[in-house]
Amino acid sequence: MALKHLILLCFFTSYLKSLTAVSNSSFTFKNFGQNSSFDSVLSLYGGAKVVNDGQSLQLTTGRVIYKNPIKFYSGTPQKLVSFETYFEFSMTSGSRNGDGFVFVVFSGRDDLFDGNGSFGVSNRDGVKFLSVEFDTLMDDKYGDINGNHVGIDLSSFVSLKVVNLSSVDLGLNSDTRLQVWIDYEAGSRRLEVRVNKFGENRPLGPLLFGQIDITKIWPENDGFFVGLSSFNGNSSQIFNLYSWSFKTRQQPDWMHSEPLDPVSFKGKGKEIKVHKENDCVLWIVSALILGVGLGALGSFVGMLMWTVFAKRRPIAPEEYAVKPVVDEKSLSK
Template identity: 30%
Template sequence: MPPLCFLLLLLLLLGSVSVHAGSAGKGSLSGPEINVTKRFSFPGFSPVGDPGVLHEVKLLGSAMLSAELGAVQIPDVSEGADLRHLAGRALYSFPVRLLDPVTNTPASFETSFSFQFKNDSSVVPEGDGSSTVGHGGSGLTFIMVPDEFTVGRSGPWLGMLNDACDQRYKAVGIEFDTRHNPQFGDPNDNHIGINLGSIVSAKTINASDLGIYLKDGFRHQARIRYDGEKRWMDIHLGSLGKELTLEPAFSGALDLSEFLEEYMFVGFSASTGNLTQIHNVFSWNFTSTSRAFLRMPSAESCEGKIILPSSTATGFAKRRPTSGFFIFVTVVVLILVVIASLFYLRKHKENKSSKAILVEKIKRPIPPNKPRQFTISEISSATRCFSEDEVLGSDSRGTFYRGKLPNGRQVAVKRFSPEFLNANGLDKRQMMKEINAISHVRHPNLVPVRGWCRHKGEIIVVYEFLPNGGLDKWLFGAGVLPWTRRLKIIKDAAEALSFLHLKKLAHKNMRTSSVLLDLTFRAVLGDFGLVLSGSESKRFEAAVSQAVDVFEFGVFILEVVAGRKRLDPDAPQNQIDLLDFMWRMHEVDEKAKAIDRRMGSFMNAEQAIRAMDIGLLCTLNESKGRPSMDQVTELLSMDVPIPELPLSRPMCLFPYSSTTGLCAGYSCAPLR
């Protein structure tokens, strides 16, 4: 009989054994319906009076427990004077069952809490005429979220969502909002909103109609009731010391099942934006009840495994040898069949080439964080076939996609465009060498390269995903980054470039869109330039050198200080070119006029002007005093004196200067 027949026989025998065993194991998998109840209460949040609070409340981001007030405070007022653009969460430390996955029925729950909004500062940044003194900003949200390690965005996102575009993040929020954001559908600056997986409220309630003004400085109390069976929610709101309104602020049908997971974390989130507000939660009660089905033991038992008393086991013991003998014979036959099959397969494998066997032997599992080569199918699956919904941004070199690997890790995928890859003179092998070199560099301010893919005409680089995105969106968008954060971002980027240069590497793409922000707003440098096409390399040889990184970093500093792009067509005619404008302000000693006025009075003008001087120093020709990145990091420490700048800088018509200080083929003229 051929070995294949032996294998088939073995499978049939094993299958019959499995069927027999399976029949013995049949039984009821579920029993009667039961209720799973979770209940907790916090009369206060003082870690001194109740040390258990530290164990039962998890603080994320800018959040703290105030022993003085006995309250949860968001933001953390101990962080410093500048409380703008902060976000935090306070969650119950243990997950709560909020959905029955068998019937897809949400849990019923009731929660009540008392809270207060205190306007910490009412300074309106210069140029912001949309707000008035005393208005405060942002608000508080009761949230249900899938994990206990995500911090939401600051500003109008109320700390509820981290990635505003991630529709896969399940979250439910009841917001008490004191800032009018028309782009999110807010009716006014005193409303309640019900948010289902989005910062845009599915339902809004005008709190003014209830005679309640959330930002009046008084303590308020809220009660939220939800009937999971009926999919019905009631929300009551009132002032502390008074009875809650008999009529609910909201009462209506609401199906939460689509936005819940079986287990989630409950708590509060809040944030600040251009204007600040301290959000205090003084007490909190929560009760939930979810349906479940009790798992019952099987009705059948394996009698052969039950140890019988010796008085009743005599007859059984006499019959056992016969069945045992047949079992022994069966096992021996099966072993012989397996040995014969393995022998045949081994002889068959010996006919293969030794080279293939060697390749098979040297394969090793790849550590999860080690950069590796991805297949095009892995990349396509991670980006949902390069879906437009996953596009993060694009430039002349290619497109960035958001991707999700099978292990759940989110990544940013840079797919280089065919036009760039087919450019005249591009050396793809050299490009792959640079990708490999960058992937082995590790620094806290450099985005880790998770891998790459080269498939036919495709070259793709896989970076770690940073949900806060590029600095350009924060610097030139609607929000305003405070000066302290801008200075820290400049220093972080300088550290990254200095480290790269120390490793004899260059970034070659230094711009605001290449500086990414992690959850703590630390600057992380990514989107490396790798190599340029041969024609570009011949025309501007400095574009592939470290000297250009320094020049581009200088322009980057000026953009961060001014809050403007390097080329701004919407600016006045004499200010379109930021570098030209900055040098003219230096010539007339009026650099203070170029600082971003939106930062308001919290801005340190002396530090900002010093940063501008360092930026201008970086744009000098190398023969005229352009520093190295190592020297730049020393200058940014604010302890080293800055070399004196020339009153006007001889500057090439094209901004890149070569290692000799000249632009090949271009004339130079003094900057006026």
């Protein structure tokens, strides 16, 4: 019993350690009212402004940027940084669709933003960024599939991955309040995007995902920034942001450092190397194997003893019927 409790304690200690890894940067704004502290955390640019008594930010032609730079590696020893973000928004369109908006990750060393570029982001060569676009304008030069799609972009608005939102009964320009979850797992280098109507649950599976290695995009580890940027061009499109949260976390020690997408291994015909886990996990596995082995051995010995002793019966001499003694004298009378 003590061994069982020790194993459970070691397992939950490792699990809770991963959950309580120090968060490098985080914020949560459920509204942007005058009493909130968003001015010390977020910066507004262009035409971005607080509207509806702080109930929302209007980013029709503007952007909101998190002020603090985020390192790709953090802690001692240094570990990769993962992040997750969540926001709620709605968009309406008048006579002509605008570009929509993007969630963008960029380096402070790059002059990323240009008021005349798509989504307000510069199209100059050499500018590096990672973005998730919520595109409401079909642009042939980028190979857009329609004016209602979500795409993952890497330093170009020719998307690496794209999905038609109409296929899941969602519309960006429908004035419907939508919610978005974007997760980047540093261990697997996997970016996942989920979208659903406001009030609905977070989808179990991602709407789309892509393998992105941020450390190869910005190897200097000078830090990156995150923000939301919108540009409506000459349209009357309005983009409202109702809430926004962001959180980073360190990569747990036990997390696999290779891509977790099974498709990436298909057809390669190579042996998949198994990386060593931490000592606690190895100890747990070893203890479980030892416990199973000892249990099997104990069962075998018990069955053997039962076979040898329990089924044996004591050997007793066979009882013969006692023959009566005949008195010959009585017979002769």
